[in-house]
Amino acid sequence: MELRVLRYFQAVVTELNISRAAERLHVSQPTISRQLKDLEEELGVALFTRNGRNIQLTSNGEYFANQANQILALADKTVDNLHREQEVTGSFVIGCAESRSFLTLAQAVQKLQTRFPKIKVNLISTNADEIRTHLKSGNFDFGVVMEPADKGEFNFMHLPGESRWGLLMPRNAPLAQNDHVQLSDLQGQKIIVSRQRGVLDLLKEWYGESTPQFDVVATYNLLYNASLLVTAGVGYALCVDGIINTNQSDLIFVPLTPRRTTGTSLVWYKGQRLSPAADAFLKQLTTDLKPSNSTE
Known part of the structure; x- marks a missing residue:
């Protein structure tokens, strides 16, 4: 063929x-x-x-x-990547979960392209499960994953900052009048959750029960589409803050209490040899972050 x-x-x-x-x-x-x-x-x-x-x-x-x-x-x-000059050129691919921690990577890309203007980065928004599959196949060079994530087969680098869990809901919803939402407030509610592996288990752990009393009516891999379900009245979206801009919109983000947060990591497959462009990006990011953040 x-x-x-x-x-x-x-x-x-x-x-x-x-x-x-x-x-x-x-x-x-x-x-x-x-x-x-x-x-x-x-x-x-x-x-x-x-x-x-x-x-x-x-x-x-x-x-x-x-x-x-x-x-x-x-x-x-x-x-x-093979047809490169002595100067570092070529491209690399990052599969991205939605997270404001990506700003750290964006700043590294800007510095990298200042040094090597012929390098191109390709971003693909998806979830951790898809990122894991494409890293193994070689379609992605790097992935940005939200915790919890299984990183056993990957090198990884923790990115700075945390995102807070909460509910995305219409501004006219009864719970929207609260400054915070307790886990007990989810009881009997229609909830839209991320399809990423481990999120439901994390929620059960928060509850301390194997069967939390809420109704999962939909799952999502991109929060923007889930926000449209929220707007349509399908349910409340369990998500992290800083992804959907709720200013001048009919939606509002209400954080959970007790405070629940999650971190973000850059991951890459242990068995894959990085291209010169991808390697240059990793070196730039390592320079920008503390050496102790990297685990290989």
Whole structure:
């Protein structure tokens, strides 16, 4: 299976039309059609259903399209990092949980690009479980994860600052009149929680019960989308502060009491060799932070 064929496949997936894909790639239509047929025979599955000039992905095709995109992205990143001059160039990828602690990394990126203006950083917002998967596959160089997080397979560096747990709710909600929310106030409420592994266990630990008396009605991996559920009246979102700007909005963040906080860590896979660009970023961040923050 050649990268060239995967790029043909990727173009057809984007256009859902072989003629337009051929024009985009500046190759003949029969060439793409033949390569797609050979690809399906090699894989032993149908990737498309064809209806005249229009085509649609099969379920196998949708899965393969996602894998092909990851393969091509990794290949492009690898070539980008290899084709560097004596000056450090190239790119690196950070998978990010939503956290205001990311400002520390943003400041390190600014200093790095001042020194090496040809370095590019790619940010992908996701949760800790997805970050763990993509770090192992090599699609991400680094991840920013909120605690609690399993870091057994990773090198990590604690980032400064903490975020406070609380509830995001409409300003007209009964609990919105309180300065703080107690865990007992969650009883009987509809709660929207992060899908990150360990969050529900953490909440049960706070409660001191294996079955807290609240109703989890939805989960999220990006808090912005969860905030829209809150606005729509689906429930209250359990989250950390500093992510959603509630100024001049219909929402308000009310912190939990007793005070509950969480930290943030930068993680990278122990078995992965960092590219020059990624290594330069890590050195810059290490310089910015205290050496005792790093555990390898």
